[in-house]
Amino acid sequence: MATNGAAIDMANLTKHYPGGAEPAIDHLTMSVPKGQVFGILGPNGAGKTTTVAILCGLLSPTHGEVHINGHNLKLEPSAIRKVIGYVPQDIALYPRLTARENLQFFGNMYGLRGPLLRSRIDHYLNQFGLREHADKLVDQFSGGMKRRTNIIAGLLHQPKILFLDEPTVGIDVQSRSLILQLLEEINQQGTTIIYTSHHMEEAQQFCSGLAILDHGQIIKEGAPDTLVRENEASANLEDLFLNLTGRSLRD
Ligand SMILES: Nc1ncnc2c1ncn2[C@@H]1O[C@H](COP(=O)(O)OP(=O)(O)OP(=O)(O)O)[C@@H](O)[C@H]1O
Numbered sequence: 001m002a003t004n005g006a007a008i009d010m011a012n013l014t015k016h017y018p019g020g021a022e023p024a025i026d027h028l029t030m031s032v033p034k035g036q037v038f039g040i041l042g043p044n045g046a047g048k049t050t051t052v053a054i055l056c057g058l059l060s061p062t063h064g065e066v067h068i069n070g071h072n073l074k075l076e077p078s079a080i081r082k083v084i085g086y087v088p089q090d091i092a093l094y095p096r097l098t099a100r101e102n103l104q105f106f107g108n109m110y111g112l113r114g115p116l117l118r119s120r121i122d123h124y125l126n127q128f129g130l131r132e133h134a135d136k137l138v139d140q141f142s143g144g145m146k147r148r149t150n151i152i153a154g155l156l157h158q159p160k161i162l163f164l165d166e167p168t169v170g171i172d173v174q175s176r177s178l179i180l181q182l183l184e185e186i187n188q189q190g191t192t193i194i195y196t197s198h199h200m201e202e203a204q205q206f207c208s209g210l211a212i213l214d215h216g217q218i219i220k221e222g223a224p225d226t227l228v229r230e231n232e233a234s235a236n237l238e239d240l241f242l243n244l245t246g247r248s249l250r251d
């Protein structure tokens with residue numbers, strides 16, 4: 001497989017869960033250039049979380065090959081762990097610890113210690129509007145505050161590639177707009193961002209490239225504006241999405 005300096009190269013990536021009638025993802029082949037904000041879009045059950053979990057090394061594919069920053073995922077997992085950050089779809093924080101204690105824990109897991117870790121935690125708590133809440137239990141946080149803390153946990157070590165699974169679900173407009181603005185800044189500083197979403201309008205504005213998944217397969221891929229332009233029957237990305245994936249419920 002070519003490893004042409006892309007952030008991510010995947011070929012024929014397939015996952016069958018035990019007992020699943022259909023594969024959750026089915027021969028996904030795509031490449032994401034470095035520097036992009038790349039959106040993985042699709043209805044419930046399309047295979048977004050499965051794809052991201054495999055790319056982050058949390059789940060083994062049934063078959064297929066992945067290169068992250070030129071490293072083979074199967075052969076060089078530790079090299080890959082150093083360059084990626086992962087923000088899961090479900091909040092993964094300790095409710096009985098404060099925001100600062102949670103971030104100390106996650107920073108330690110990424111090998112950060114001492115004054116560097118403390119200054120990174122302060123920096124991001126401040127940026128994400130949580131300075132006043134640093135020493136409160138996460139249990140007492142609103143959904144938006146938990147989501148913002150969850151994101152900081154994945155980027156404290158300043159990864160080259162940041163994966164975020166639905167980072168803007170279940171939060172108000174203020175939190176969402178702050179998160180998108182900060183992620184854009186992080187991208188401008190050189191981090192490739194891979195994110196999954198259901199929000200078509202948001203993806204159209206935020207992503208430089210995207211893939212639409214349905215039933216575990218890529219049904220469209222490209223720059224959002226190009227996709228809309230090339231599909232004249234669709235007024236915007238949401239319209240294109242519905243035309244491609246249909247209107248029936250998936251869950
Ligand atoms: N641990 C599992 N065991 C069996 N099947 C699973 C498991 N996790 C996911 N699936 C199935 O795999 C398919 C893809 O699921 P996945 O969670 O990747 O979709 P998604 O696009 O992230 O959906 P959502 O938008 O709801 O988060 C679905 O049919 C789902 O039911």
Ligand SMILES: [Mg+2]
Pocket residue numbers: 048049050089165
């Ligand atoms: Mg998911």
